[in-house]
Amino acid sequence: MDRIIFHIDVNSAYLSWSAVHRLQQGDSLDIRTVSAVIGGDEASRHGIVLAKSTLAKKYGIKTGNPLREAYNLCPNLIVIPPDYNLYVKASQAMVNIFHDYSPRVQQFSIDECFLDYSNMSYHHGAPLEVAHTISNRIEKELGFTVNVGISSNKLLAKMASEFEKPNKVHTLFPDELEEKMWPLPVDELFMVGRQTKRQLHQLGIHTIGDLAQANTDMLYTYMKSHGLLIQSFARGLDHSPVRKSNFEVVKGIGNSTTIRFDANTYDIAYKVLLSLCETICMRLRSSELVCQLISVSIVTADFKHASHQRKLYSTTDSTSHIFYIAKELFDELWAGSPIRKLGIRISELSDNDFTQLCVLDTDDYIKEQRKDHAVDQIRRKHGTTAIYRACFLHSGIKPMSGGVGEEHYPVMTSLL
DNA sequence: TCTGGGGTCCTAGGACCC
DNA sequence: TCTGGGGTCCTAGGACCC
Missing domain, CATH: 3.30.70.270 (Reverse transcriptase/Diguanylate cyclase domain)
Incomplete structure (x- = not known):
């Protein structure tokens, strides 16, 4: 069957949802009918286009464009902040x-x-x-x-x-492939991005049909398993089941933030790392999980990416512990150039019901655990800013950064 | 083109083991 | 210690998705 x-x-999506909400609030303008985009705050360097109206699209505005560029294309553009x-x-x-x-x-x-x-x-x-x-x-x-x-x-x-x-x-349907999908440019195929498109063009492959009919050995030679994957997609082959929603089987939790200014001191970097840890660890604990792998990533002002990770001997969900490791990783990583963006990601997650206590300092561990849970409870009840560490006072750095809201956020994945 | 933030998966090299 | 091959784990980086 x-x-x-x-x-x-x-x-x-974002634009439509904001549009509906505004109409419900009594706004007379439907932002879907004018040139409008959803975009971040330029002053804090979050200014890119997240979604656009059809009219904005006609001006050549694309998702991911810097807002500055979008304004150039359409001077009377309406920009609305996202509401996750x-x-x-x-x-x-x-x-x-x-x-x-x-x-x-x-x-x-x-x-x-x-x-x-x-x-x-x-x-x-x-x-x-x-x-x-x-x-x-x-x-x-x-x-x-x-x-x-x-x-x-x-x-x-x-x-x-x-x-x-x-x-x-x-x-x-499969019998419509040749007519409806094969004439399309190859980069419209799922999993063919910028780099892959460039490689395929070098091999003389320009349409999805070209890819479907290309020599499989050649694809493997140049592109390894990714070549085989996209060729089977071009041929319309896929047996993956409709499975559980991705956020029910999350593999890792990460948060990152572009700092309002380029950071150049340990003090600032540590505060940002701590604020990311606070968010990540609260997400981790509310999912009743613990992690065993911690990674820290840096994007410098010249857009160079670098990352370091470390596997722990035992699992943890402690904010202090994870922050401590993150600091160490950062110290190994940072050579002193101005930092634009910092990120932390924790993975190798498992259930927290059999947390293995480290033989050393179990007392501290239990104390930390109690403290973390107490803080979590206050934040859940009174909001994330109800309680925060004193070091953030007047620092210009948010006590919890990253994340999109209180609720679970569906994760995205490249895997069908 | 001064370019966010959340994800997953793959690859390649080195360490280490037998 | 001049030396093989296979396996696993760890790490860093890069590709892709929305």
Whole structure:
């Protein structure tokens, strides 16, 4: 029995969600109908385009553009700051609707879902019909539009939802591949980014069809396993199941931040690291997990990336402990050049129910644990700024940085 | 093009073991 | 100590996704 998979993608997600919210608040202007973008704060160096309206797109504005550039392309551009808490809520409301049509829903990112509709036609109707029903319900009940792609696997469903936008339903079944997907430029294929596109062009491969028909040995020679992966995608092959939502099987937790100014002292860098640790560790503990691998990354003012990581002998969820390691890693890493961005990531996660106590200083460990939990509770009850370390007073550095809100945030992954 | 923040996976070299 | 091959683990960096 053939599978039926839907891929649902919110049109200009952040912009649409902010638009709906503003209308609900009584604003008369629908920002979807003018040239508008969602973007960060330029003064604190977070100024890039996160989402754009169709009109803004017509001016040539792309996601990821610096706001400065976007203004140059369209001087009367409206820029609205992101509201991540709102986006998490809007996303959840949409997922709830999907569950009316299938129990097998995988949230792939904040604005994308896969839905396994195999063997469900008897209950809700033919795939194409029900795709329209879902799309209409979202528009009517939640106020924004989506694209739906339908196929027999996730890869093709995802490719289908990328076709004409907005507010459209497309199919891309295997017998439609040659006509609908093969003529497209090769970089429109999932997992073909800038570097891969460049390599493929050097091999004379320009369309998805070229890639599908290319010599497999040659692809392997030049691109190793990635070459085989994208060729099987070009041929429409993908057997991955609609699995649990990615955030239910999170592999690591990381936060990073671009500092408002280039940091050039240990004091500032340590404060930023501590504020990142606070956020990460609270996320870690509220997921009832512990970690065993800690990595620190630096982006210097000249955009050079570097990172160091260390595996611990035992697992931990202590803010002080993780901060201590992070400081050491940073010391190894930093050669003194001005720092633009700092990041920490913890991984090799496991359940916290059998935390192995280090033979040394168990007393300290237990004390730390109590303290961490007490602070977590206060923050959950009274907000993240209800309690913070004195060193952040008048420092110009936020006591908790990174993160997008109180709630769990769906993670994104390149793996179907 | 002065370019955010959250993720995952792969590769390659070196250490270490047998 | 002039020397093979295979396996695993660790680390740093780079590719990709939204």
